[in-house]
């Protein structure tokens with residue numbers, strides 16, 4: 001019998017540090033598969049965030065750099081400007097990229113920085129124990145919005161990929177989800193495309209992935225998936241939000 | 251002929267694979283791994299058709315599929 | 318080939334960076350440092366490098382972090398408020414042991430302050446500035462030639478010790494025009510690059526990060542850094558002595574005021590006052606060794622500073638409080654005149670009667 005599914009070469013043997021059922025791990029695996037399929041493990045430098053994915057450096061077989069909370073894209077920019085022929089990607093939580101690091105998200109995209117950013121949107125700050133994130137939905141309860149996110153006090157959630165898609169330097173922007181086999185396959189296609197866009201040197205590529213946080217949502221892993229579908233998907237619309245002509249011709 | 255193999259050292263007993271499997275092959279076993287998780291087993295092994303759906307949804311790359 | 322030119326202090330730093338082989342500059346404009354990014358924007362591309370104006374100073378320092386991870390020579394420059402924004406990133410650079418060259422053209426503070434020269438960032442520069450227990454190597458030039466020479470050297474020092482190096486100047490030095498000899502940079506010593514990330518081709522993957530999973534690892538890291546700082550402290554103390562050998566009284570002053578103090582010493586000598594100067598050149602490590610011959614000998618010390626009294630603390634420690642140490646300071650962008658410094662020295666030590 002032949003192995004038709006197993007650990008991709010892009011991942012080390014180190015078990016993920018995520019909570020049981022957390023879909024962070026699925027997204028990491030997809031990146032590991034893409035690194036292997038595009039044969040770019042030896043040419044890639046990843047940048048990890050601060051957050052639940054802060055240990056990504058241990059999980060991938062490529063070189064990795066970790067810095068301050070929210071700064072992965074600035075660090076990625078420094079790496080790419082030094083080594084323009086290498087592949088550089090950042091893996092960041094929604095708090096990391098859409099909260100403390102928003103200025104880099106906007107400007108990295110506007111500059112058309114030839115890097116790839118993967119954002120994991122679980123509508124909450126996971127690592128620090130479930131506080132409100134810029135992506136927390138209206139009415140959603142977190143430890144810092146115990147009565148539900150009040151739009152008058154806390155304002156509206158940010159749909160970052162939608163914003164990024166408006167910037168000229170961003171050439172590929174996709175919003176995907178890690179909730180079901182069908183969506184996971186779509187997510188992988190988007191991630192792969194994003195890396196191919198970088199290989200072709202076309203500009204900034206960005207994939208936002210809807211993900212669960214069973215621990216801080218207070219739901220079982222299975223119920224978390226349903227909660228994501230019922231509550232996040234209507235707000236954060238899935239699909240390829242921006243595909244420039246050059247990317248289409250890839 | 252297909253075979254699903256669970257890697258107990260990676261399994262965190264989250265059950266997502268059990269829900270994803272259309273054939274009801276998987277269930278939680280009665281043995282705990284070093285971290286204390288009762289890991290998934292292929293209880294109805296011969297029903298597996300190698301669709302890989304369980305492996306696709308596994309967040310810990312704890313499943314290998316052979317065909 | 319070396320040549321003599323008349324240049325603005327900030328431009329001298331830019332030119333020296335190019336000569337040093339700096340390939341990337343990330344910055345954000347702020348007076349009185351802006352000529353550095355402007356000069357490099359014009360000339361670094363001609364030398365095969367890139368200047369990127371970042372979204373802000375936080376972006377700039379983290380871009381430096383990324384570039385330094387690849388072993389590329391990289392620099393950023395700013396002035397006080399901008400340096401405040403960079404502090405978190407500088408702490409991470411120190412923890413990841415990255416050779417980044419930093420320039421602070423000190424302006425007044427706190428707050429937005431003004432554009433005049435100041436030494437109010439002495440504590441920030443020498444005691445850590447950001448969080449955690451780290452040190453930067455801090456060099457304090459006092460004339461254009463030193464701006465050039467120390468910028469060149471900063472890149473070598475940063476690589477030698479794998480530590481950020483800060484060039485601390487001020488608006489006066491930055492704007493001043495003075496002749497400089499643009500010397501060719503001597504070849505840099507071979508440095509170990511077995512730690513850089515550039516893609517794991519034919520080797521094991523590498524990680525550059527500073528998170529310690531356990532307290533035991535945390536302490537081991539702190540001890541390793543401590544040992545490095547101790548080594549630097551032993552080897553890299555720098556200072557200049559001026560009429561110090563036979564002095565009864567010493568001025569201790571660096572940078573712009575160190576320069577003014579030289580004239581003060583000459584004026585005092587004309588009056589028969591045996592005044593000397595110790596001018597710290599490395600602010601960290603502070604040149605404690607300079608004080609060993611004098612701490613049991615001189616009658617008094619005055620530090621001349623452009624702040625509320627910051628370096629004076631290190632001077633007191635260096636002389637183990639065996640000598641009375643006074644402060645003469647101007648602030649908010651004001652510079653002291655030679656006469657006012659001398660008058661103060663005479664006043665605090667009751668020297669008026671000693672005049673001949």
Ligand SMILES: Cc1ncc(C[n+]2csc(CCOP(=O)(O)OP(=O)(O)O)c2C)c(N)n1
Pocket residue numbers: 049050051052053069092093094095096097120122124125126127128133
């Ligand atoms: C400057 C700074 N502020 C705050 C923190 C604390 N902190 C660590 S992770 C985090 C939020 C992480 O949330 P997110 O980016 O959404 O990632 P997740 O953990 O949910 O995957 C915060 C606030 C920090 N490390 N540094």
Ligand code: SF4
Pocket residue numbers: 017018019021022023024052122126127212213214215216
């Ligand atoms: S806290 Fe939430 S996001 Fe973080 S690993 Fe656990 S489930 Fe995943």
